[in-house]
Amino acid sequence: MNNSSVNKTGFIIGLLVLGMLFLMMLGLVFGSVNISAKDLIQIIAQRDKTSKYAVILWNIRLPRVLAGVLAGCGLGCAGVLLQGVLNNSLASPNTIGVNSGAGFFVMLSMLLLPQNLFAKSLMAFIGAFVTSVLILVLAYFAEKSRITIVLAGITISSFLSAGMNLMKIIDTDITINSTQFLIGSMAGVTMKSLYYPAVGIILGIALSIVLSKALNILALGDGVASSLGLRVNLYRVIFLLISSMMAGLVVSFAGLIGFVGLIVPHICRYLFGHDSRLLIPTSCLMGAILVLLSDLIGRVLFAPFELPVGIILSLAGGPFFLYLLMKKGGRRVNA
């Protein structure tokens, strides 16, 4: 990148960071109970942890806002990686079954080890990784046909969804939590349940940014990539590992809100071009913005009743994405 594009990159990222911070502020203040800006400043200035508003702020709002940021960043980044690795613009954690893989294993851990947060995170990662390796193997044998990968993903998804429904029937205790889990919701997220996911997701994003040049080269196709000196299969597995870790960890605390992973990379590619070095950080931030915004809408629209973030994302994000597809018209939406 030369100087002018470095400046432009800085500007875009700065703008997105500001947007995200603004939404985080709104997320702290608004909800079924509104905290005024004055109260907010007072609580922070006085390290207040006991008043009614302070309890809401520290124990409910803050974890929730942070969960939104983590979920959006993780899924946005995972989407970029998966679309790059599979060379398929339809790929995303939910279309290729990575989410349901994580979901299935998370429900399994809720069934077997209900109180163990580490097990939940670990199982989410294992589930996501096993599914994505399965997809990669299928893709290899299907000679990388783009349609086959997505069809296989949908099949695996429905297979695992059946498994999740089966668990709901077996153990009705799970059922209470699982409705929100299946739609994707950040209600009731605690700080404690964010520790492991936060470490993993931040690590994943950092690695993705470091390796973004390799992702660019991978996008040129196997032949070009290997003649440029890239170990194609090794990097494919690395990126798959990173993306399934992130997608899986998000599932462990926010449930199945995978839609973000599909639309965010497309929105960012449309706005900022295909260069992964810009695409990865912008997709993280755009993902966070989208999740925070949807969660905020879900909380204030019918306050004091709440709509899970997954519903808002699909209800509002879906048509918006369709609009983008139409507007592009002749220009192809492509990875």
Added chain:
Amino acid sequence: MLKFQNVDVSIGKTPILHDLSVTFDKGKINTIIGPNGSGKTTLLQTLNGLSHVTGGNILLEGDSFLKMPLRERAKRLSFMPQFRDSAPNISVYSLVEHGRFAYMGFSRKMSDEDKQAVQKALEYTDILDYKNRMVSELSGGLQQRVYLAMQLAQGSDYMVMDEPMNYLDYPSQREMFDLIRNLVGQGKTIIMVLHDLNYALRISDRIIVMKDRTIVGEGTPEECLGSQILQNVFQCEVDVINRSDSKQYFFI
């Protein structure tokens, strides 16, 4: 020189080439020609890992090419694939920068030497004016020059090209022709597949003729015409028109 010794090649599990031996001369333009399905591309793709070599050896100046680490390969031999149906939506400069991948450390930062190589490649292919444009917005002829620039930035002595003039209009073909022809003056060795026989005969120092997945003839363009091998393989007659600056070939 680049030497294939008794090479067997499979794609997937299907054997395509068997016991094939051929030598490409250093500092020359070596062109493989042959009808569709004769195995030209399969042969070339042993050099970018898309065809799987199951037997025999490939020697690059005496070193085993197949055992070389990918990065070293990339520094010594570069590969331009066939025309791509979807061009990447990144800037020309970024794409050409990719040519330096094998030279960069883990941080993937460009050194001054890398920047110089990119600059020289952009100058040689005359696309400096386009360096901030998106590759996908350019015409086919320009895109091909961008890919050539990426290959040049790679700085390898051996340059492999799979049908570098396919799908280009006439002026773009001529530009590519001149760019490739002049590379030999810079000490490059060219190994390529061409479909257009007229161009192949005019540009090449050596011609390798393939048919039915075997090599049926090789030699200078004159030798190939003299031995009637071209005429037999392509079932045609050849008229040669001598002009003051070049020879032109017509296939009837």
